[in-house]
Amino acid sequence: MPLDRSLVSGLPAFAGLSGEDVDAVLSTARSSRFPKDSEVFSQDEEARQFFLLLSGHVRVVKATPEGEQVIARYINEGELFGIAVAMGRTAYPASAVAAVDCVVLSWPNSVWQDLQSRFPGFGANAYQTIGARLQDTQSRVVEMSTRQVEQRIAGAVMRLVQQSGRKTEEGVEIDFPITRQDIAEMTGSTLHTVSRLMSAWEDEGIVRSGRQKVTVTDPHALMLVAENRRKK
Amino acid sequence: MPLDRSLVSGLPAFAGLSGEDVDAVLSTARSSRFPKDSEVFSQDEEARQFFLLLSGHVRVVKATPEGEQVIARYINEGELFGIAVAMGRTAYPASAVAAVDCVVLSWPNSVWQDLQSRFPGFGANAYQTIGARLQDTQSRVVEMSTRQVEQRIAGAVMRLVQQSGRKTEEGVEIDFPITRQDIAEMTGSTLHTVSRLMSAWEDEGIVRSGRQKVTVTDPHALMLVAENRRKK
DNA sequence: AAGGCAGTTTGCGCAAGCGCAAACAAAGGG
DNA sequence: CCCTTTGTTTGCGCTTGCGCAAACTGCCTT
Numbered sequence: 001m002p003l004d005r006s007l008v009s010g011l012p013a014f015a016g017l018s019g020e021d022v023d024a025v026l027s028t029a030r031s032s033r034f035p036k037d038s039e040v041f042s043q044d045e046e047a048r049q050f051f052l053l054l055s056g057h058v059r060v061v062k063a064t065p066e067g068e069q070v071i072a073r074y075i076n077e078g079e080l081f082g083i084a085v086a087m088g089r090t091a092y093p094a095s096a097v098a099a100v101d102c103v104v105l106s107w108p109n110s111v112w113q114d115l116q117s118r119f120p121g122f123g124a125n126a127y128q129t130i131g132a133r134l135q136d137t138q139s140r141v142v143e144m145s146t147r148q149v150e151q152r153i154a155g156a157v158m159r160l161v162q163q164s165g166r167k168t169e170e171g172v173e174i175d176f177p178i179t180r181q182d183i184a185e186m187t188g189s190t191l192h193t194v195s196r197l198m199s200a201w202e203d204e205g206i207v208r209s210g211r212q213k214v215t216v217t218d219p220h221a222l223m224l225v226a227e228n229r230r231k232k
Numbered sequence: 233m234p235l236d237r238s239l240v241s242g243l244p245a246f247a248g249l250s251g252e253d254v255d256a257v258l259s260t261a262r263s264s265r266f267p268k269d270s271e272v273f274s275q276d277e278e279a280r281q282f283f284l285l286l287s288g289h290v291r292v293v294k295a296t297p298e299g300e301q302v303i304a305r306y307i308n309e310g311e312l313f314g315i316a317v318a319m320g321r322t323a324y325p326a327s328a329v330a331a332v333d334c335v336v337l338s339w340p341n342s343v344w345q346d347l348q349s350r351f352p353g354f355g356a357n358a359y360q361t362i363g364a365r366l367q368d369t370q371s372r373v374v375e376m377s378t379r380q381v382e383q384r385i386a387g388a389v390m391r392l393v394q395q396s397g398r399k400t401e402e403g404v405e406i407d408f409p410i411t412r413q414d415i416a417e418m419t420g421s422t423l424h425t426v427s428r429l430m431s432a433w434e435d436e437g438i439v440r441s442g443r444q445k446v447t448v449t450d451p452h453a454l455m456l457v458a459e460n461r462r463k464k
Numbered sequence: 465a466a467g468g469c470a471g472t473t474t475g476c477g478c479a480a481g482c483g484c485a486a487a488c489a490a491a492g493g494g
Numbered sequence: 495c496c497c498t499t500t501g502t503t504t505g506c507g508c509t510t511g512c513g514c515a516a517a518c519t520g521c522c523t524t
Contacts, residue, residue: 062370062371062374064374064378066378068377068378070373070374070377070378072370072373084363086359086363087359087360087362087363087364087366087367088356088359088360088363089363089367093367093370094370117352120349124320127318127319127320127359127362128319128320130319130359130362130363130366131316131318131319131320131321131362132319133366134319134362134365134366134369135319135321135325137366137369137370137373138294138304138325138326138369139294140373141302141304141369141372141373141376141420142294142296142302144373144376144377144420145300145302145376145417145419145420146296146298146300146302146420148480148481149480149481150480179500179501179502180501180502180503181501185377187377188373188376188377188378189481189482190481190482190483191501191502192481192482192483192484192502192503192504193480193481193482195501195502195503195504196481196503196504198502199502199503199504209502210490210502211489211490211491211500211501211502212500212501380510380511381510381511382510411470411471411472412471412472412473413471421511421512422511422512422513423471423472424472424473424474424511424512424513424514425510425511425512427471427472427473427474428473428474428511430472431472431473431474441472442472442520443470443471443472443519443520443521444470444471465524466523466524467522467523467524468521468522468523468524469520469521469522469523470519470520470521470522471518471519471520471521472517472518472519472520473516473517473518473519474515474516474517474518475514475515475516475517476513476514476515477512477513477514478511478512478513478514479510479511479512479513480509480510480511480512481508481509481510482507482508482509482510483506483507483508483509484505484506484507484508485504485505485506486503486504486505487502487503487504487505488501488502488503488504489500489501489502489503490499490500490501490502491498491499491500491501492497492498492499492500493496493497493498493499494495494496494497494498
């Protein structure tokens with residue numbers, strides 16, 4: 001049964017394609033569900049497919065030989081991921097894990113060349129995604145080189161809230177489960193330090209947080225923390 | 233006067249192109265010299281061209297609003313750089329400075345689309361370059377998150393030596409001038425810490441170093457330091 | 465040859481943030 | 495409903511590596 005084009009209409013990855021083109025691209029895709037905590041693909045495994053997240057949130061994780069983990073990024077709805085093929089890579093450089101139940105479109109790598117040449121807009125969009133990620137990652141290096149832990153953690157929480165925030169009565173909440181450990185692995189810190197800082201912020205009325213849950217009640221104040229301009 | 237194809241023969245960016253194709257690509261390029269410490273392009277400036285380094289070494293630097301600097305990477309001979317256009321960016325995200333006297337080919341961005349579609353191999357190679365840089369940068373994030381300063385600095389020096397090493401009687405020397413400050417800006421550290429560690433390594437007979445010069449005399453030992461497996 | 469500049473070395477003190485350990489709390493399964 | 499599991503909080507001590515300051519050393523300019 002063919003996938004309906006309404007699934008992806010309005011997604012940047014399909015911007016500029018006609019309805020027929022969208023159908024053509026979708027005709028080579030298949031859709032699948034990934035329950036929370038299941039792996040979409042695994043680090044170092046041979047890349048056979050590329051993906052588009054239809055709904056949910058995916059965590060991209062790099063593991064070191066020593067067994068430590070670093071969270072490379074979270075994928076949001078509508079984003080391409082696992083596009084190793086577009087970069088000429090034969091293996092996935094990281095693992096992708098569903099942070100919540102997810103619905104994912106996938107294409108076999110074999111169709112990439114064809115899609116890319118028949119629908120230049122689709123290819124260009126993928127390259128733009130990669131370019132944006134390179135920039136993000138470079139900025140993260142700059143941040144890790146120049147800012148201290150509290151500013152980095154505040155910055156990471158701010159970004160999560162901006163990209164995946166959900167309004168509640170109390171403020172803006174990160175709309176997937178996230179642990180102190182996760183935040184530590186995003187910022188090059190430890191769960192202890194994250195916990196301490198978040199407790200401090202809670203005392204100051206900047207955030208409210210619970211088990212696997214973070215709500216920012218005063219985004220402006222958190223921004224000041226991230227920029228190291230908090231009024232002492 | 234047209235550029236000779238021998239300038240670029242054997243470069244990965246031109247792999248798989250026929251002699252005539254190479255000439256066609258070169259016909260839209262121009263070559264220029266950049267003396268040491270001159271800027272090829274500047275952060276946030278509108279991207280009008282993309283570049284290929286024919287000879288020399290280029291330092292790519294990101295500056296923070298606070299005026300701190302981070303060295304994003306060094307470009308080696310034969311590499312493309314400043315290819316913002318391939319990522320759909322309109323401004324350069326960093327500055328590029330000649331680390332020594334350099335010779336550079338440049339193309340106006342306007343020819344990118346055309347080159348890319350007429351010579352898919354050229355485009356694919358650019359995308360592969362970007363992919364490789366994304367991976368490098370991700371690895372750097374992992375390194376900064378999980379290793380301590382001594383290991384990071386050892387790793388950075390090892391990489392410099394592997395990519396831009398020149399054999400001498402004493403060992404392998406980084407073949408462009410580099411300061412302690414530069415190494416600090418590559419590793420998220422300070423020139424003081426770099427200096428201290430390099431002095432210690434010199435006492436152990438692992439490196440020899442002087443003003444803007446680093447020679448690794450015992451690469452194996454330095455590798456052990458980078459991996460935190462030095463025999464105490 | 466003298467002087468100045470840019471890069472380097474080193475000492476000393478301190479603070480950020482980590483590691484370890486222990487207690488606590490919330491969810492979920494049998 | 496109890497018990498286990500998983501996540502969180504917090505105290506305490508300590509190490510890493512930074513900040514500041516001062517001295518030193520080539521090298522380049524005049």
